[in-house]
Amino acid sequence: MNMAVELCGVEFKNPVTVASGTFGSGEEYGEFIDLNRLGAVTTKGVANVPWQGNPTPRIAETWGGMLNAIGLQNPGMDVFCQRDIPFLKQYDTKIIVNVCGKQIADYVQVVERLAAEPVDLLEINVSCPNVKEGGIAFGQNPKALEEITQAVKAVAGQPVIMKLSPNVTDITEMARAAEAGGADGLSLINTVTGMKIDIKKRAFVLANKTGGLSGPCIKPLAVRMVYQVAQAVKLPIIGMGGITCAEDALEFMMAGATMVAVGSASFYDPLASVKVIEGIERFMREQGLTDIRDIIGCVE
Amino acid sequence: MSAVRVNAKIIRQEPIASDIYSMEISVPVIADQAKPGQFVTLYSKDGARLMPRPISICEINVAAGTLHLVYRVVGAGTREFAALQSGDWITVMGPLGNGFTIRDKKAILIGGGIGIPPMLALTAGLACEKTVVLGFRDEIFLAEAFEPYGDVYIASEDGGHGVKGNVLDAVREYGVTGEVIYACGPMPMLRAVKAYAMEHGIEAQLSLEERMACGVGACLGCVCETKDRDAHSNVHNKRICKDGPVFFAEEVELS
Ligand SMILES: Cc1cc2nc3c(=O)[nH]c(=O)nc-3n(C[C@H](O)[C@H](O)[C@H](O)COP(=O)(O)OP(=O)(O)OC[C@H]3O[C@@H](n4cnc5c(N)ncnc54)[C@H](O)[C@@H]3O)c2cc1C
Ligand SMILES: Cc1cc2nc3c(=O)[nH]c(=O)nc-3n(C[C@H](O)[C@H](O)[C@H](O)COP(=O)(O)O)c2cc1C
Ligand code: FES
Numbered sequence: 386m387n388m389a390v391e392l393c394g395v396e397f398k399n400p401v402t403v404a405s406g407t408f409g410s411g412e413e414y415g416e417f418i419d420l421n422r423l424g425a426v427t428t429k430g431v432a433n434v435p436w437q438g439n440p441t442p443r444i445a446e447t448w449g450g451m452l453n454a455i456g457l458q459n460p461g462m463d464v465f466c467q468r469d470i471p472f473l474k475q476y477d478t479k480i481i482v483n484v485c486g487k488q489i490a491d492y493v494q495v496v497e498r499l500a501a502e503p504v505d506l507l508e509i510n511v512s513c514p515n516v517k518e519g520g521i522a523f524g525q526n527p528k529a530l531e532e533i534t535q536a537v538k539a540v541a542g543q544p545v546i547m548k549l550s551p552n553v554t555d556i557t558e559m560a561r562a563a564e565a566g567g568a569d570g571l572s573l574i575n576t577v578t579g580m581k582i583d584i585k586k587r588a589f590v591l592a593n594k595t596g597g598l599s600g601p602c603i604k605p606l607a608v609r610m611v612y613q614v615a616q617a618v619k620l621p622i623i624g625m626g627g628i629t630c631a632e633d634a635l636e637f638m639m640a641g642a643t644m645v646a647v648g649s650a651s652f653y654d655p656l657a658s659v660k661v662i663e664g665i666e667r668f669m670r671e672q673g674l675t676d677i678r679d680i681i682g683c684v685e
Numbered sequence: 686m687s688a689v690r691v692n693a694k695i696i697r698q699e700p701i702a703s704d705i706y707s708m709e710i711s712v713p714v715i716a717d718q719a720k721p722g723q724f725v726t727l728y729s730k731d732g733a734r735l736m737p738r739p740i741s742i743c744e745i746n747v748a749a750g751t752l753h754l755v756y757r758v759v760g761a762g763t764r765e766f767a768a769l770q771s772g773d774w775i776t777v778m779g780p781l782g783n784g785f786t787i788r789d790k791k792a793i794l795i796g797g798g799i800g801i802p803p804m805l806a807l808t809a810g811l812a813c814e815k816t817v818v819l820g821f822r823d824e825i826f827l828a829e830a831f832e833p834y835g836d837v838y839i840a841s842e843d844g845g846h847g848v849k850g851n852v853l854d855a856v857r858e859y860g861v862t863g864e865v866i867y868a869c870g871p872m873p874m875l876r877a878v879k880a881y882a883m884e885h886g887i888e889a890q891l892s893l894e895e896r897m898a899c900g901v902g903a904c905l906g907c908v909c910e911t912k913d914r915d916a917h918s919n920v921h922n923k924r925i926c927k928d929g930p931v932f933f934a935e936e937v938e939l940s
Binding site: 406407408409413414416417429435436437438441442443444445446448449450451453455458460461464600601629649650651652653654655656 | 687688689690728732733734735736737778895896897898899900901902903904905906907908909917918919920921922927
């Protein structure tokens with residue numbers, strides 16, 4: 386039974402990673418799960434310099450999901466390269482580094498720095514809806530998206546995955562822009578901009594007013610977008626958005642994703658990502674499947 | 686050993702005041718490692734509620750392998766927990782957080798409202814001379830559980846029990862003294878305790894609260910502002926779930 390997949394020329398032992406920002410750099414959840422089990426660890430967005438992030442409250446629970454407005458707090462690329470990459474190198478798993486910035490030059494600086502590091506893939510966050518000055522402009526404007534993709538590709542030492550925002554009218558337009566800019570792959574979806582109001586206090590629950598919606602409530606939206614993008618472009622896809630179990634993950638793969646990422650589900654159960662891997666294996670046995678690649682994009 | 690997420694059997698549960706519940710769970714793997722000031726997270730059985738509910742450890746019984754939790758019903762999660770009965774199970778993760786740093790110094794333990802429960806485990810864990818000061822809005826709960834361990838003073842906002850006013854009014858009224866303060870309670874109380882400790886030049890350890898998503902330090906959802914640049918975040922933020930919930934008063938900005 387083959388669980389291995391290839392994406393952007395990199396071989397992964399299984400198609401399951403974790404979603405950026407929900408798993409740190411793996412150290413904390415490494416207490417609960419064996420990181421060697423994962424196809425890859427995708428790290429929290431890292432910028433050229435440390436970011437303080439947003440004020441609290443940064444988290445709000447919503448029905449079937451949650452809002453977050455972390456504001457891309459991160460220690461900056463120097464600490465990340467010195468501490469987090471060596472930590473992850475101890476494990477038999479691939480490393481996908483998520484990159485954020487406020488302007489193209491910031492992204493370029495991080496990607497240049499990472500070129501010499503033992504990192505397998507870059508995931509470029511052009512879609513985080515939290516930082517007022519930040520990413521969102523690139524992810525919502527096809528021209529800007531193509532431009533940043535080109536700029537990043539020009540200096541990248543690893544294959545480049547552009548992470549798309551769902552907060553657009555036509556996701557396929559964005560996917561084509563990233564493809565035109567030279568992206569090697571796509572990941573989607575990032576969080577959906579949302580809001581929650583405390584009716585007793587007559588106030589926003591999040592200090593940032595808006596936050597990114599994630600969790601099971603966004604899954605149908607995410608599956609639809611993965612399917613549309615898979616039809617529109619040739620690039621391989623990492624699918625995510627509300628995956629909590631193997632059945633969810635398989636929907637994404639059948640819609641056209643080569644790999645999947647488990648995000649907010651780890652908050653409910655730290656073992657969620659490993660359970661997804663085990664569940665996919667079980668499904669393959671039950672269905673008499675010998676190669677996971679046979680189901681990728683199998684619904685037409 | 687480290688934190689685990691397991692299903693625990695409920696040994697007993699009963700209301701001890703309006704909307705306040707006392708629950709004892711059998712969970713030897715957590716009880717074995719738990720320290721005063723640490724917390725656990727409880728999980729809803731309803732998959733539509735993804736977030737962990739952090740609850741302080743109120744008492745630790747290593748011999749029996751049990752934890753005692755005391756919580757207030759404030760929303761859907763705690764309402765669901767309150768409906769559970771002995772024999773039912775609940776998913777729990779822990780022990781989480783750092784816990785109090787035990788000092789062998791004359792101690793003042795200050796608990797306000799639903800910040801009182803963790804002070805009970807601490808009282809039991811402190812061998813030195815200590816005084817307990819508890820603050821309530823009106824109805825009192827759990828106060829008698831502290832009595833075997835030392836002097837207990839009470840303040841209530843409505844004056845129905847002990848001193849009318851807050852915990853610091855009780856500290857002053859009864860002339861409570863000590864060389865270290867341990868405190869848990871609402872933010873205004875913690876701010877006042879911090880100011881009091883600074884004024885008297887004594888150490889204060891404060892247990893903080895924030896909305897949590899992961900509970901283990903991975904998501905950066907639960908940070909508090911720190912005076913110095915923190916080594917992990919490389920910015921002026923510490924994680925309440927991992928680096929806390931207990932902080933030294935001088936290291937955190939209480940806004
Ligand atoms: C370290 C720590 C220890 C705590 N110890 C206790 C305790 O011993 N006893 C007790 O009664 N309460 C304690 N709390 C508060 C308790 O976590 C909340 O009251 C509880 O999560 C509310 O859940 P709910 O579903 O009933 O409320 P809802 O309002 O429906 O909850 C919605 C969401 O907000 C979160 N939330 C709501 N209020 C708080 C809060 N005050 N702090 C953090 N998250 C919150 C919930 O976890 C949930 O994700 C503690 C909080 C922290 C951070
Ligand atoms: C707390 C939190 C932090 C996140 N941080 C990032 C980030 O730094 N970079 C990024 O590209 N996406 C970030 N995301 C988005 C996730 O990677 C993922 O795209 C989204 O949550 C949908 O997946 P899910 O429903 O499985 O969580 C974050 C999500 C959450 C909940
Ligand atoms: S709740 Fe995730 S870091 Fe504290």
